[in-house]
Amino acid sequence: MKGKASRWWMIVFVVLLPLTVTPLYADNDQGHGAEKNARRYTLSIRSQTVEQSLRSLASVSSKQLLFPYDQIETRATITLVGRYTLHEALAIILDGTDLSGELTSEGVILITPRQKSSDFERGDNAMNSKKKLLAATVGFLMGAGGSSVLAQDMADKQEEKAWVLEEILVTATKREQDLADVPISIVALSGETIDSRGMQTVSDLSLAVPNLSVTSAGGGNRFYYMRGVGNGNGVAPLVGTYFDEVPVSVTGAQPDIRTIDLERVEVLRGPQGTLFGQGSVGGTIRFITKNPEFNNISGHFGLSTYNTKKGDWSEEVTGVLNIPVIDDTLAFRIATSYENKSGWIDQIDKSDVILAEDINSSEGSNTRIKGLWQVTDKMRVSAMVVRHRNKSGGPNFVLHSADGRFTAEDGVMRSAADPNMPFGYDDEHDIFNITATYDFGYSVLTAIASKVDTYNLSDNETIFLTVPDGGVLEVARIGVVDETEIVSQEIRLSSAADEATTLEWTVGVFLADSELKNQHANVFRDFSIFGLGVLEGGPKLPEINSSDTIALFGDVSYGINDKWTVGMGSRVFRDDRSILTMDDGLMLEEEFDNVSSKVYLSFAATDNANIHFSVSEGFRSGGFNPPSDSAAGAPPSYEPEELLTYELGTKASWLNNTFITEVAFYYSEFTNFQGAVLDPSTSLTAFKNSGEAEIKGFEWDLRWAMNENITFMLNGNFTDGEFTSIPQGTVQQKRVGSSLDNIPEYSYTLAADYQYDWFDSARGFVRVDYNTQGPNTVTVHNAGIIPEVGESKVLTILNGHVGVNWTSFSIELFGNNLLDEDDGLSNWAFVGRETQYRRRSYGVKFDYDF
Known part of the structure; x- marks a missing residue:
């Protein structure tokens, strides 16, 4: 842990910044009245x-x-x-x-x-x-x-320009800016683009966003990886997720956020620790929902049905209703969805006899109610409630045995220990938020209060561990429950949006209390390979990880002239953590603190081309090993892990903004990596800060509106991440030169959109998305199981849509995963299973707007 004495300069900076910049800002504003009319x-x-x-x-x-x-x-x-x-x-x-x-x-x-x-x-x-x-x-x-x-x-309604993202205003810096002017690598997808491409989850978004990858077994069992960062160890995420102003990622696994009725999604790549805090090491994903409209009743109804290979028919219904209550003052917006999805994975017994078909079928609903109150011309208050429920017969796991007997292509799953034990998965989350803003003219004050509850129940978590002599140790954890609760508040003051000023700033304070509770009912271990048969372990009482966080943050940028802009930001973070194991009543407590900073420089080479350079830090808080392991000699805690990233990028538009290019190069140093380590002196495997790694790569995004009817997009990335240093005196699962887990070596997406006038009142469209994801590896040296290194295959996903739009009605035929990609997302043969994309699906979709 780092000392606090050297951090006081940042606290002074956060407190004094609004006092020092306000008069400067006011002076600036007075001298630029004429310039506003020439914007x-x-x-x-x-x-x-x-x-x-x-x-x-x-x-x-x-x-x-x-x-x-x-x-x-x-x-x-x-x-x-x-x-x-x-x-x-x-x-x-x-x-x-x-x-x-x-x-x-x-x-x-x-x-x-x-x-x-x-x-x-x-x-x-x-x-x-x-x-x-x-x-x-x-x-x-x-x-x-x-x-x-x-x-x-406006851009949302222009389908032929849906991929021309440069026009979109974003709030990635917690200030409204043109996408092209934001000095970071960012992808913004409009709600219209998301709907037209059939994107429902982050797994779908990853097919359109370079350097974003997802491993998901369905529901809230999903992990995000961005720019090579996504370590699954630890109790906090490495990619942050925000729903409007609400931080919803409290653990390594992410909630199942749905994309219904969104204004846009912003994907911020690279460390975002200064403004979005710990957990945004690799980047941040922001879901921005549509606000209620004050003066008109409007809505949307959507219905789709599709058939999945090796499965059955699925149905999905969506509805949106905008309800004005008081003109220009009060309105509500309701967005809801219901889905009944067919699975495609069958459960078998040890003789390969099918016991149950389509066990990963699911039924769920998602409802959001959002209210907006314009209290005065300067003050507005919004409130939001989200309720998500999903019940599945099992996760999207398929067998992948180390001996090659089963691979993902087989599309089957078996329960460990007792093959007749059923699978099942419940995923729930509730989000509550109230946000108030007040416009002082020269600055805007924002106050946010939110609460997030998540609940996940896995009826049967099965793994198969293959030992070097070929025997298989089967383990099934029954009734595994993960519950989280996070209550957070944020207050920030930002400079008002004004192109006339050369100084922009944001300062604020963030507080959060969170609790993660984990427990399970039983554990069955099949030790037949050792002649012991099946051993049953009793229930595990809750293990509770608690966190009490406070952070001060600030960011300021200054336009030196019409070409150069320089900025810096920093965040002081303190986290009081504890762990309590109810089985033995043992408890550990510790305080972790960190300062992450960022400096950036932007150069407007021309009116249509910007170059940016930044040096930024990200961090994830430390954590604990179980107190019982600590009592046996394992280290009680591990330190925060940190990432330092250098980024050089450019954004340019050509041919009257019909051709847009964005390229970014990055190099990152990963220190205090949190990983599993075997200590020979105690024979315990525990979490430690287990090494250092480096990540380098580049990403690109090319978009061309060939004419008003045809648009093309080509984006992708190359990423190389490996360990460069391993501590001495321990037995590591990684070695110098080992690749970081679950990081595709490359990916690219080619998309085309063609729209045409079918007849006077109807406009036809054809859309195609082709995505390729390169291989990734998983390494588990010295764990006593095989294979020690697993490499996935190249994955290829092709989606297509064809349909017609009338004034308020549309119909389309679609096909997802048309090439029927059935390989696993990652090679997890060492645990005998892996996740899989939904198999090839064909369907029809109807939409009506009123």
Whole structure:
């Protein structure tokens, strides 16, 4: 553990920063009033009616829109792609019409008929001015006006540009910024893109996001890996997950977050410890939900059904309802889904006779209720409740035996010890959140309170351990329960979004209390290879890991000139942890602390190209070995593990923003790696800080809107991670040169989107996604089991969608995993099982918007 004395400078920095930057910010704001009217917006408005184009412009610029409802033209505008001021964009959209546009002093885009000379000759000027303003106002009141929304709302509705992500405004730095201006490697997927690609979970997202991989057995039994980071040991995650403002990842396993009715998903690659805290070592995934709308009742209904190879038919239903209660003041939004999914894995006995079919079939529901209250012009409050329930006949595990008798392709599973014992898996989580914001003008205050509860029950956790002479030790843990609870609060103050200022900052404090409880009913061990038969162990009472966390954080950036921006951030973290084992009543307590920092530099090489460089730190808190092992000689605790990453990246747009390139190179040093170590002096295997590793690689993202109908995307990554140092005097599962576990050597995705006018009121579409994931390895030296090194095969996933959109209704035919990839996601033959993608599925989907 590190001393605290040297950390006080950061506490002073966090406390004093808002006091020192506020007057500077205020001075800056006064000198740039004229510049605001000349702001340029990144636009990608396809050829459509004048009214639709004006709506899109209003959405992007976050301006209200007034126009003469009875005089707006239905003629098509030209495609508008690039960076424009409002004046330039209005001139292009209204070119050839009898309308003119202006931005009023109140910040409203006003569209009026051009005045004809005959009007003046008749003396009708004053009357016409009143009429056009009245018509514009009526048009606004009838729902024709724009509102303050993210630029993404426009991008979401332009399916042919769904992969052109540069336009999206994101909040990855806890301040609203254009995606292209954020000095980190980030992927942002709009809600429209997620829906059109049929993405439901992070496992689906990983097929579209380079350097994000997932191992999942279904439900809440899933682990995320990003940029080579995802150590499954320890009691905290290495990839952070946020649902709106709520941190939902409290353990190494992640909850089953669903993507229904999202505004967007942001995937932040590389350490994010300064703003998102411990657990965001490899990166952070942020799910941003849609807010309720104040002034219109609207909704969505979706129905899909599909058939899975070796399984049966599945059904899924989704519904969204937006309910305004008080105009411009109070509204609620309900998003819900129900699924009845067929499995495809069969349970067999020791004679390979099928005992039960499709044991991983599942039934579940997910419901979210979100309310938004605009208390005053400056203050708003949102509240959210999420309830997730999923019950499965078993996880997505298939047999993969070390002797090759069974592989993932066989699609079968057997229970250890007693083959008749059933499998089963229950996954539940509840999320509660209230967030309040207040706009002071020069800064925005945000206060967040949240609570997350998770519950996972595994009826039968089976593993098969093969010893070197070929015998197999079978172990089944029955009734394994994991329960977590995390209560968190965050208060932060951020500079207001304003392109005129050169200084931006965020400071805040974060507090969290969390508890992880683990227990099981029985353990069966088949020691027949040793002549002992099946031995039964009694129930294990709860083992409780508790954490009381406080962190102070701050981030500030300064625009030196119109080319260069420099920034830094830091986070002071303290974690009071304890572990209590109810079986023996033993308890351990310890305090862990850490400071993680980040410095970054951004250079605007041209108006359309940025280069960024950063040095950032990430960390995961320390933890404990069971007190009984400590009493027998194992170390009572292990220290936090840390990651130091150097990143150089560039983001550029070409050909009027129709071709976008993003590339990032990174090098990371992983220290105090938390791993399992055998101590020869005590013959105990315990968790220790077991070595150092290095990770290097690069990732790319290329997107090309060839025309208004066709879009291509090619992205991918190469990652190389290996151990560079192992402590002496211990027997390690890893060696110098061993690869980091479960990290694909490479991956790439090729996607194409083609849209066409089928007939006047319908637009057809064809979408194809092709993903390849390279091999990854798992290493377990000196554990007395084989194989010591397992390498997975190359995985290839092909998905396709074809359908047609009417004004409010769409129908599509889809196929997932069309090549029927049946290999395991990782080679876990040393435990006799691995996870598998859903087999080839064909189906049909109906959507209705109102």
